[in-house]
Every structure is written in C-alpha cells, then in structure tokens.
Amino acid sequence: RELHVTQSAVSQQVRVLEDHLGLSLFRRAGGRLHLTPAGRDFYPTLQLAFDSIDAAAARLTATRAAGALAVSLLPTFAVRWLIPRLGRFQDRHPEIEVRLIATVKLADFTTDDIDVAIRYGGGRWPGLRSDLLMAEDMFPVCAPGLTLAAPTDLARHTLLQVDADPRREDWQRWLAAAGVADLQPAGLMRFDSSAQALEAAAAGLGLALAHRPFVVDDLAHGRLLAPFEITVPAQDAYYLVYPADTADLPRIAAFRDWLMAEAGNAGEIIRAPIA
DSSP, rough: OSSSSOOOHHHHHHHHHHHHSSOOOOOEEEEEEEEEEOOOHHHHHHHHHHHHHHHHHHHHHHHHHOOOOOEOOOOOOOIIIIIIHHHHHHHHHHHHOOOHHHHOOOOOOTTTSSEEEEEEEEHHHHOEEEEEEEEEEEEBOTTTTOOSSSSGGGGSSSSEEEETTTTTTHHHHHHHHHHTTTTOOSSSEEEEEHHHHHHHHHTTEEEEEEHHHHHHHHHHHHBBBBBSSOOEEEEEEEEEOOOGTTTTSSHHHHHHHHHHHHHHHHOOOOOOOOO
16 A cells, blocks of 8 residues: 555565565465565665655655745736735745746746746646636726727827737737727837836826736726726636646645635726716
8 A cells, every 4th residue: 555556566576576686585374474584684674774765755745845835927927916915825824935936937847946837828738737727808908087988099099019929919909809900099109018018007108908817906996997898818828837746735735725716806897987
C-alpha cells in the first residue's frame, strides 16, 4: 500500500534484488514470508536508510507547504483586479505570505519558483491543471458626464486604443459588432496597456474598450460608466494554473478557494445615462 504497487510487482522487485545480491532474503513457510539470516542482517541497515529518506522528504514537504505563496500574473490584472481585493485574503489567512510577480512572461513552474499563475488563454497548458477563474467580455467605458445615445455618437469622441497584443484589434471587433465598422472617431490616442487606457478614460480623455475584470470596481463606484448595451464576448478567459501535484498544498488550496469566491462576485455593468 505504501509503495502504491501490486503485490506481484513487489515480489518481482524482491527477486531482482536477490538475484543482484546472489542471496535469498526471504523464505516461505506456512503461507507466510520469513526473513533468512541474510535478510535479518540486511534489514536494520535498510530500515535506517528508508527512515532517513522519509525524514528528508517530510522536511522538504513541510518547507514547501510553509513557504510564501508566489503568484505570477499579468500586470494589468494585478493592479486593476487582484490587488484591490488582496486585503480580504490576508485578513482571512494572515499566516500565508503572498508574493506577486506581475509580468507578461509566461511562468515556468519548473524553473521560476512559482506556485500558481493567473493566465489568459484557452485553458489548456500541457502538464498543468487549470481552473476557470472568469470569462470576460468587452465594451466601451467612459468617465461620468459623457452622454452617448448610439454607437454612431462615437464619431464625436476620441477612442483610446491599446496597441499591445492581444488587445490590438479590440475596437475593430466591437465596432463591427455594433454595426459601425467604418466609423471614424474624432481622435485616437494610443497606449501600451489596458491599465493606461482605462486611466485615460477615467480622466475624461475619451472612451476605452474595457474588459470586465479590469473595470468591475470602477463601474461599481461610478468612476467609469458603460454607455451601451452591446458587449462582445472574448474568445479566451482567465484561469488559475498550477501543477497538479501541488493542488492540495494548504496555501494553494486556500488561495484557490478564496480566488474562486471573489471571481464569482464580479458584479454587473453600470450604464451611463442615455442622452
């Protein structure tokens, strides 16, 4: 049971060991196995060796279980979604130290000393477990005070464009879905990240195309408003990703359970007033 193999597999390994040593370690009598003199001589040394291995493994597991929780995630997701909520996790689990690694680089769990990652994609990463955190859709947002009755009104405003992949084509996709694919805005401002574009929208510089996880708090508090009913679902989603063999570590299980609960309370879109 401890080796998680069948009895016949153990018997085969015993025979291999006896052949290697050129000695019989067991004898069968009365339906039971008994150690031979050679086996009795060998046993104490093996017991010490296996106890030493077991103790080393226990120390390693304890260190792994008790260390800081290292989380890799996209910078915009960190700033606009996770960090504003992270205090609630710390209140619930003050014993778990969280270390955020905000980067666009895909984490390598074998070399980067990462426990979990929040990734955007299709949900399939070979050799890793991925739990759906949240789907997303996209829609325009603006600062309070702007009034737009229809998508055609965007021609009177500046559009805030994110040039980085995978956001580069977002405005074109939304405008096509809204039936105004050929619309020419009054102006265009370009940014390297969604976080920059959303801050510019909140400052009244124009309309940004928002992805729901990044604006739920701004919408709830009235810092940003969504002027239209039209939303476009994204092809990908956000996932919590980690190696399957670490899934039951207490700090990972605690973070996963809390994160899933937070993602389930994402909130609804708050609309801007219609002119």
